[in-house]
Amino acid sequence: MHDFHFADGQLHCEGVALNTLAKKFGTPLYVYSQHTLTDHFQKLDTAMAPVDHLICFAVKSNSNLAVLRVLANAGSGFDIVSAGELQRVIAAGGNPRQCVFAGVGKTEKEIEFALRQQVYSFNCESEPELLRINRVAARLKKVAPVAVRINPNIEAHTHAKITTGTYENKFGIAFEQVEAIYARASRLKNLHLRGVQMHIGSQITETTPFEQAVKKVLPLVQKLKTKYALEFFSVGGGLGIIYDPMLASGRPAWWHSPAAKNILTPASYAARILPLLQPLGLKILMEPGRFISGNAGVLLTRVEFVKRTGKKNFVIVDAAMNDLIRPAFYDAHHEIVPLVKKAGGGKAVASDVVGPICESGDYFCKDRPLPKVGEGDHLALLSAGAYGFVMASTYNTRPLAAEVLVNGKKFALVRERQPVKDIWAGEKVVAWLK
Ligand SMILES: Cc1ncc(COP(=O)(O)O)c(C=O)c1O
Numbered sequence: 001m002h003d004f005h006f007a008d009g010q011l012h013c014e015g016v017a018l019n020t021l022a023k024k025f026g027t028p029l030y031v032y033s034q035h036t037l038t039d040h041f042q043k044l045d046t047a048m049a050p051v052d053h054l055i056c057f058a059v060k061s062n063s064n065l066a067v068l069r070v071l072a073n074a075g076s077g078f079d080i081v082s083a084g085e086l087q088r089v090i091a092a093g094g095n096p097r098q099c100v101f102a103g104v105g106k107t108e109k110e111i112e113f114a115l116r117q118q119v120y121s122f123n124c125e126s127e128p129e130l131l132r133i134n135r136v137a138a139r140l141k142k143v144a145p146v147a148v149r150i151n152p153n154i155e156a157h158t159h160a161k162i163t164t165g166t167y168e169n170k171f172g173i174a175f176e177q178v179e180a181i182y183a184r185a186s187r188l189k190n191l192h193l194r195g196v197q198m199h200i201g202s203q204i205t206e207t208t209p210f211e212q213a214v215k216k217v218l219p220l221v222q223k224l225k226t227k228y229a230l231e232f233f234s235v236g237g238g239l240g241i242i243y244d245p246m247l248a249s250g251r252p253a254w255w256h257s258p259a260a261k262n263i264l265t266p267a268s269y270a271a272r273i274l275p276l277l278q279p280l281g282l283k284i285l286m287e288p289g290r291f292i293s294g295n296a297g298v299l300l301t302r303v304e305f306v307k308r309t310g311k312k313n314f315v316i317v318d319a320a321m322n323d324l325i326r327p328a329f330y331d332a333h334h335e336i337v338p339l340v341k342k343a344g345g346g347k348a349v350a351s352d353v354v355g356p357i358c359e360s361g362d363y364f365c366k367d368r369p370l371p372k373v374g375e376g377d378h379l380a381l382l383s384a385g386a387y388g389f390v391m392a393s394t395y396n397t398r399p400l401a402a403e404v405l406v407n408g409k410k411f412a413l414v415r416e417r418q419p420v421k422d423i424w425a426g427e428k429v430v431a432w433l434k
Pocket of ligand 1: 079199201288
């Protein structure tokens, strides 16, 4: 569930009318609900309570410092994929000792920084990486805590660009090679084999792939635990959310009921996974991103023009694929609703909501029945809190959007809109061009 709802015909985030925020801060504008962030974290935390566990929020899904602080305050650890993300966690007041460092291409500099910050574990994705971490640790006279990411070769039934747990993907170490790699890694003096990890993909909306993956790796994890006195097993992230309630639950409009069928919930996830994990007696780590931040954020945009071509009704808005790339990149669906419901509602019009960028791929929906809107109206793209702002760019020299955090009736700007001149700060017209 989330904290975006209509009251008196206006879309609210918690106790704040989003129209007020759009007018005060301008658009495009990301708005996050503090309560939704904590609520999602706590729901997962409660579901996992029967086992010793640590939830490490995937920073890549939403790395705003205020968002990270909300989660750090809730007791979250963090899943990071770069030294930059680790610096963000530290800047936000998070604990580096509760960070797991993932990613296939960690540089020596990044490893050194993470070692000095005493991260909980390096989740390693190849043998050359293990050798590199050992080498850097030896140079610093340290012992690096590591886990190997198992690629279980399980099809997660999600979008091809976010499947990570099959042998077609660059991630992890093939299931069949893991034992031998642990044996070789155990001989490296500056490594401490602390755990084992897997992550099969993102936006997985059924429990079955998680269950299949855990079942497949369990005997191996048990064996490795006994042999190397491992402390933890990370089951990764990937828990999906409802982007399109119409498809998922058959309900009209954009809201959804948690009771609707086929929705993966913390409770259904825990019910299937925990009975398998409990006998292991290991600390269980999770790395959810989207599940916590996805439905905690929306992107607000203003209608600039409505262009009717005879064939199409184009609603041209001031947000674009540079602000939210998911529709262009993943064919992702985001519900789109006007911030203010018009009296009577009027007949829905099949519309393409598009941005101003010079790319045909710059659209948020195609031929979708939407209430009639006109210049100056505002729309919200829902479920934009994960892989939204973090994937934004300045393509077409468009400044990065502003971000606002809402807490009850309070709100605050948590990232200023980028001044346009900052886009080319650091660029130079070199002397020979003058
Ligand atoms: C290793 C790892 N952990 C966690 C995540 C977070 O995934 P999600 O946001 O789907 O939970 C990812 C996402 O790509 C990942 O690669």
